[in-house]
Amino acid sequence: MATHTRSSGAGAQRPPAQGPGPGSQTPPASSPRRLSRRSVLRGTAALGGAAALTGGLTACSGSGTFATGGRTPVRIWDLFTGADGERMQTMQAACMKAHKDVSIESTTLSWGSAYYTKLAMASSGGRPPEAAVMHMSRLAGYAPGGLLEPFDLDRLAAYGVTRKDFAPAVWERATYKGELFALPLDTHPFITFYSPKVARKAGLLDSSGKMRSLDSKDAFLDAGRSMARATGKYGMSFGYLLDTAQSWRLFWGLYGQTGGQYRMVPGSRAQLDESAAIEVLSFIQEVLNGKIASRNADYAGAIAAFSSGKAGMILSGEWEIVGFKASMPDVAAMPFPTIFDKPANYADSHAFVLPKQDYPDEKRREATYKVLADLVKNRSLTWAEGGHIPAYMPVLATGAYRKLSPQRDYAAASKIVTLDPKVWFAGAGSDFQARMCDAMAPTLQGQKTAKQGVEAMLSQLDRLLAAPQPM
Template sequence: MRIWDLFSGADGERMQSMQAAATQAHPDVSIESVTLAWGSAYYTKLAMASSGGRPPEAAVMHMSRLAGYAPGGLLEPFDLDALAALGIREEHFAPAVWERATHDGQLFALPLDTHPFINFYSPEIAGAADLLDADGKFTAISSPDAFLDAGRAMAEVTGATGMAFGHLLDTAQAWRLFWGLYAQTGAGFELTPGRSAELDEQAAVEVVEFVQAMLDGTVAPPKQDYPGAIASFVTGRSGLIVSGEWELPAYQDAIPDVGGMPFPTLFGTPANYADSHAFVLPRQEFADPARRDATYRVLAEILTQGSLTWAGAGHIPAYQPVLDEPGYAELSPQKDYAAAGDVVVLDPPVWFAGAGSDFQARMCDAMSGALQGRTKATAAVEGMLREMDDFLATPNPA
């Protein structure tokens, strides 16, 4: 069987070891693994392979991209009975993740993980700023003002800034932060093709204004790029970084006792921006029953037996029984931010959104001036709405 994935570096090595373990457990199965560079090009190749009828038996997809593939017939649904026979059932997954894996009542994606946008912190700096509780964990924060105050306290310790956030010229960071916090306000949205986008503009402006307040030069720099934010955090020039959990290995190399926590609930409703790596079944013109059986067995083996290995890279296993295993309890700080997987908020379920999309890049562009202090928050929200309207007026090419 063939599997396409988009994992490089340490993630790629872990996935290869998980696949190797799956073939050892099922010696009658051989895996031809193909790793492609992630981004729009990957999803274009996957769509072309599916439409041409000669795709791999399985592929990795960001769940946020599913809405652009399942409705167009580019993927095949999973057989729930076949999965259940292998120990994979709906109750094993967080409801929010399982819901996004379905379309028209059928399961089109088998979630491997959730990878949320969270906070990592230096216990040394946070402790010196009197921000750790009796257990040595970051003090609970429940309001925008408390978050900003924590940043100011850490800035006094570092002599530079309290927090790091690399958004400058980035195609996703500002959107990840905005969309997670917008969900925390409890506000809704309506993105219907052919109609104007609807957001709670007051809530959206409130969120952008908060981010502007954070990027004041003391709490966090207003003009920091992605590598600059990482460098600031690992060298102790900031005590906390707003970051994806996928960067955990790099942080642990520099700060062995690095702490992690879900993004605090600042606006009343628990929510944490995230995406999910998931396995999908590209549409086969002539499906081979033996290959399909092997695919199910391998994917089930990876989820049930390999998820702990995958968690070592920082990802939260989507197959939740792993979270109760003794081995997971030994993973720090993974165990401290695992709760983020229960309140995940993915990109809007529309064909143009999701990881590596032009949509995310254009949302970030719309906010860029406001986050650098050049324009008002209202201008950023108006810009995002214009961009959303443009996407909604464009037919789905798939």
């Protein structure tokens, strides 16, 4: 599809954006290697909003190896709470049991802008933890600014972790300027859960008892109508009101399926394939027509409608799998259907990163590689029980993983992932996603046209691109 540019005035055609590629943030050659605390204080406010810079920062102790029962300590920051937090603790305990020479000192911080602000501040001070968890969609705001260190591929290979073990799309997003800056732990896609009971009543199951193909606009909408008749309420459930990400996840995944391109260069105006974006929003309006799905559902309402059988399908993240299995043990799932021309599934990825250290301790660094490789390679099956797809692909071929249901049925989504745009202000927990959701909301509610919704999104993008880059 051709890329369209908006006019900057009546009848005026806007010039194409200039400068480096999308989201490029290459600092000038004369930039100092270290960032000043003042520059990062300004930058972190832009990266995630004003956040308290106390509490989690004190978790970092000084550099240098100290003994913990004869073990070399590895400090890791993460943002996992609830069931995910418990699984990560289980994985780390198993890792320490297998490696008697290391100890893991784990610190869990509140996720969102506060977490990423604290991580940036710790890195800028040169005394961060040895490793931290980051959403891959946030990498573009950290790697170019010198807040992270690249991984040594030979060191990873020594512990059995190599490029061939990861999906190409995931590995590519973990790199910056040809170097690996994030070690992927998982992909967590936006998928389709469905009730086999409702789907069977609607005549939508194939001979194997799985949902038949919904890979077209007509097939998807027809399935929604059939399930609405079967439930007597709605066919599908999708909650987006008062949520800072759901409608963006749905839109961006479908936009990826159109093959639509984007250009988001700081200092220039945003470019999208506007005809493709309008087509996507128009389709979502067809789904949210008050019959196939509610026009005005919030996140909790959508979960409740699906869990109670008032909708036969829900469009949501795989992270809801534990709750769904508790309320409906036979819940099934699949990757998001290919509605347009190209298979694509919106997703993000939890990954381990190495925050920049002024005086790295070599013994700790070696222990860090040992720990991270072990967690990714040997503990991913535990992580998969919570719904996330292991990024380390050999795990997917094991008999133990193939027994996980419905995880095995949407694992293919990891091969067609579409992450947020590669630009410093995008990513999980960012103000960017919230702004995009707010811009789309009137269109999804039927109050504005799809064209007006796209214009509102582009207007917000232009404001973000005009803001000063933090690093």
